[in-house]
Amino acid sequence: MNLGLINSAWAQAGRDTSWGIHKTREIGFDSIDIFTDPLDIDVRERQLIRRECRKANLPIISVCCVATGLIDFNPSVQRFHIARCEKFLDLCYELEAENLLLVLGEYIWNQEVIPPREQWKTGVENCRRLADYATGLGLRIALELEPFHLSLVNNVDSMVRFLDDAGHPALSANIDVSHLQLADVKPEEISRLKGRAIHAHISDCDGKRHGDLPPGRGVVDFDGYLKEIAKLDMGGTMSIELEYSPEPDRVEEWVREAFDGTAQLMKNAGLRD
Numbered sequence: 001m002n003l004g005l006i007n008s009a010w011a012q013a014g015r016d017t018s019w020g021i022h023k024t025r026e027i028g029f030d031s032i033d034i035f036t037d038p039l040d041i042d043v044r045e046r047q048l049i050r051r052e053c054r055k056a057n058l059p060i061i062s063v064c065c066v067a068t069g070l071i072d073f074n075p076s077v078q079r080f081h082i083a084r085c086e087k088f089l090d091l092c093y094e095l096e097a098e099n100l101l102l103v104l105g106e107y108i109w110n111q112e113v114i115p116p117r118e119q120w121k122t123g124v125e126n127c128r129r130l131a132d133y134a135t136g137l138g139l140r141i142a143l144e145l146e147p148f149h150l151s152l153v154n155n156v157d158s159m160v161r162f163l164d165d166a167g168h169p170a171l172s173a174n175i176d177v178s179h180l181q182l183a184d185v186k187p188e189e190i191s192r193l194k195g196r197a198i199h200a201h202i203s204d205c206d207g208k209r210h211g212d213l214p215p216g217r218g219v220v221d222f223d224g225y226l227k228e229i230a231k232l233d234m235g236g237t238m239s240i241e242l243e244y245s246p247e248p249d250r251v252e253e254w255v256r257e258a259f260d261g262t263a264q265l266m267k268n269a270g271l272r273d
Helices: 017-027 043-055 075-094 116-136 156-166 177-182 187-193 222-231 248-268
Strands: 002-006 031-035 060-066 099-103 140-143 171-176 197-202 237-240
Touching: 002 060, 002 248, 017 043, 017 248, 031 237, 043 060, 043 075, 060 075, 060 237, 075 099, 075 116, 099 116, 099 197, 116 140, 116 156, 116 171, 140 156, 140 197, 156 171, 156 187, 171 177, 171 187, 177 197, 177 222, 187 222, 222 248, 237 248
Parallel strands: 002 031, 002 237, 031 060, 060 099, 099 140, 140 171, 171 197, 197 237
Antiparallel strands: none
């Protein structure tokens, strides 16, 4: 399994895109995931990403997209976010990425006004539509599990149910190890995602709040989770997520620490030579 990095780690330290790409390769990563918005960058930035990744011999595996509006109750908002996600998929194609990492939203108004089943149905239908679009580009979508109480997909049960309801071969799961810990998902539950997961994220946390820490600084049961991930035989990439360092000026130290720690954890689990 390859070891990658989401490039948002560098943005918090004020590093430019090119610097971050080459630093990622210098540290030893096999690949990179891109966190950007195609509506916020121009053709020069898109070409820079592609050019510098090629120079660094650093494949782009995933482009990350947060699209909470896909399950908004306003059809006009949904239409905007469907079109926006299609632009993300176009960017994936342009950058020769493998998948779009998709983050859905949360149930609104504490599930007391809009019936939850309606938001669920909206999410399923819109993701199925996006999966059709992805198929036309030879891409796949990896759906994120968010560990928050009102998140549409917040545990293995809801992930499996969502994928079943969508019933689309281009729609799969992303396994975020830290999120599993926060959602109180037991390692053995991961087996239910065999044949349904195509990508993974890894970071540590304090077990109470969402936080992207280098492995070893928190309480995540990495041995348990990674051994179960190894049983999935999913291949692909595990990408380190370090978006919010409390000391942005020291983020390079954090990334190196995370790389070394994760590489060893993956080796121990039989996920990396």
